[in-house]
Amino acid sequence: MDCIVGIDLGGTNIAGAAADIEGNVLTEAVVPTPAGGHEVVLKAIDRLVRKLAGDRKLKALALGVPGVINPEEGLCLASGNLNWTNVPVGSFFRQRYENVPVYLDNDARVAARGEQRFGAAKNCRDFIYVTAGTGIGGGIFTGGMPVTGSRGGGGEIGHMVLLPDGPPCTCGGRGCLETLAAAPALAREGRLEALKDPFSLLHELAAREGAITAAMVSEACDRGDIAANAAFQRCAGWLGIGLAGLINIFNPGKVIIGGGLSLAGDKLLGVVKAKVARHAMREQGRHVEIILSPLRNKAGLYGALALALSGYKQA
Amino acid sequence: MDCIVGIDLGGTNIAGAAADIEGNVLTEAVVPTPAGGHEVVLKAIDRLVRKLAGDRKLKALALGVPGVINPEEGLCLASGNLNWTNVPVGSFFRQRYENVPVYLDNDARVAARGEQRFGAAKNCRDFIYVTAGTGIGGGIFTGGMPVTGSRGGGGEIGHMVLLPDGPPCTCGGRGCLETLAAAPALAREGRLEALKDPFSLLHELAAREGAITAAMVSEACDRGDIAANAAFQRCAGWLGIGLAGLINIFNPGKVIIGGGLSLAGDKLLGVVKAKVARHAMREQGRHVEIILSPLRNKAGLYGALALALSGYKQA
Structure with missing residues (x-):
């Protein structure tokens, strides 16, 4: 079975969810954001993604990240919350998941997508x-x-x-x-x-x-x-x-x-x-x-799913 | 010869220009905005458009209008400057110029287009x-x-x-x-x-x-x-x-x-x-x-030309 995974990265927690390619949520999980540099955080996300995908075939991954994000380059230019500068989030995951498109955007923009697909802005x-x-x-x-x-x-x-x-x-x-x-x-x-x-x-x-x-x-x-x-x-x-x-x-x-x-x-x-x-x-x-x-604190997570889904449909 | 015409409607003056379909300006003119209702103003614009087009075949017309404009419906919803409410500018000109596409937008958005095509925002x-x-x-x-x-x-x-x-x-x-x-x-x-x-x-x-x-x-x-x-x-x-x-x-x-x-x-x-x-x-x-x-007070007029040109190219 195919699936997509969405991640909502915060300063305190990392929330993740897997959905089928119709957007039906299959499973959700939350882990604490580990202290340490960006490598530690990205590896924690990697583990969460693998756990959420499980035996399913991962078709797209999307992440909402707090900070100034260049979505086209998959780059986190600056994040005061995470204390990151110029972190190449997109290429980190592209190297780990071959042929899986990876999408990245600012967490609030991603949450807006959540409202657009699943919430109040349909x-x-x-x-x-x-x-x-x-x-x-x-x-x-x-x-x-x-x-x-x-x-x-x-x-x-x-x-x-x-x-x-x-x-x-x-x-x-x-x-x-x-x-x-x-x-x-x-x-x-x-x-x-x-x-x-x-x-x-x-x-x-x-x-x-x-x-x-x-x-x-x-x-x-x-x-x-x-x-x-x-x-x-x-x-x-x-x-x-x-x-x-x-x-x-x-x-x-x-x-x-x-x-x-x-x-x-x-x-x-x-x-x-x-x-x-x-x-x-x-x-x-x-x-x-x-x-x-209406999505409350789930807007970011559902938005990441929406971003992965729209990328998957376009690809 | 084919031409397009752009109009910059203001509370004091109506500025107009004709250009060839490559965007080279052929002629410009300014007339005072007449006092009276919207019919009087629209008829003055009509006369100016005909004068600017002359013997050339009019392929597109665009107008920048001060106020709240719905570009899709060609409607001026409200203009404090002109004292207009719900004036159907688009349909007025479509009735007069058969098979000529007519474009309408807010004057400042039109001026921004002028900067985009001819000015500082290329x-x-x-x-x-x-x-x-x-x-x-x-x-x-x-x-x-x-x-x-x-x-x-x-x-x-x-x-x-x-x-x-x-x-x-x-x-x-x-x-x-x-x-x-x-x-x-x-x-x-x-x-x-x-x-x-x-x-x-x-x-x-x-x-x-x-x-x-x-x-x-x-x-x-x-x-x-x-x-x-x-x-x-x-x-x-x-x-x-x-x-x-x-x-x-x-x-x-x-x-x-x-x-x-x-x-x-x-x-x-x-x-x-x-x-x-x-x-x-x-x-x-x-x-x-x-x-x-760099376009100073011509931004609106050149923007109207840009709007007509981009409409003509897409049509």
Whole structure:
């Protein structure tokens, strides 16, 4: 029996799945991302691929990798998450699997493919997938094609500049969307609100736990804490403002929100939609559907399967 | 002899040109845009097209129109500039010119095509054309294809939200790039600076002329006035910040700046490049070339010729 394999490589875990050539998932597995250089990680992926394929004949392999990826050359140019520079992922696997096509792309673009094939963006040629968690990434499709950019860096919507003199960003800039709306921003805003209100639940949690995390802000928010809610509103509001700008630029039919922050569900959607209503252009705002990712944390893995399948069908 | 005709429709003028099927320009003409409804304007275009074609056989017609355009349906959904809603431009001309294919697109996307075929973006698959004047528009190509969006509204980069509580925008939003960096913003910032410095040249000009315009700020800036320079730096800086975000999102090989503000030349480029250096991601910022439009105010007209030519070649 023939199969294809998709891999979603993250800084913490490597998720993998095998499917038949119709896209029916046969098996899934997750292993921790090993510490060490890229060789160690690539060998761990190799073992996972062999395990997932088993006795089946591997017809295509696709990987989603966090970082700047040149899909045509199968090259990871840079990954802050993995601490990689110029790692030839494609050729590593091509050497190991003879006559098996290997596809590689940025993890958020791959997750967008997952939504396109298996999730909320079926039959949608123009959509934005945004993943908001530790950072903010994006996979953008326009006219049915992913925005890859001249060197593979397309879709970095976490680095739209929204507050030029705002907090410093890991990218070297300041006030990027990511510094205002991702999980570390939620923790930071939570700390500020807790300081302002010593009778808040957030302040109590901080005193008990020693530090405020994004998860604590979310929890306090769910329990009705006003301070936590203020922090949440601010971060979710920035996400909405960033998305309003993107909606004006891309005029998408759908915006799909995934990642850890999307677990806040309707509370997040409410704030985002209010900001989009305020800031998007009329034509653009009226016709966009803003929804939560139905695939949740599986978007990247299913996207890798989708990438392998579309490559296999074209080959 | 066969010919193709391109039209650049603006709120003030209609520019037109005829070219042979190799793209060599044969003749150009400009007429004022008549006041009145869309029928009057379309008839004026009709007369101009017939005059430009003359005895030659018309093989294709293309028009750049300011507003939200659905190219597939040849429909102008909305144009604030012309005060049009749902005008079927394509079918108007198809009825008049039998068997002549008619192409229609947003004026900034058409101007981007002009740069692609005749100007600074030859052989470039990923580039951003930005036109900054009374407003700010954009034509974006990614992977060789224009960003049109689900309903023709793609490329509205003047409506990226950069200052959520900033000046109100014609689009109904607040703090869009256009409200911070286009000509009316330059005039507004000039007025503020003139008020702060009664010994400035700008203040003197304001007292003499009664009101400060963008052109006056530019002139005072050229003559070394510190107040005017402060206003210019602020507006050009916002343009640079907006472009930095777009560079992160699209990873273009080139950014081409046209429109009235581009007449400031190297002074504008200097400020924009400094902001991009500060705010763009390393990989993205290192490999982008930021230049002034070599076609200047002809980009739209030549773009219409390019659109007609590419349609003719494909037909």
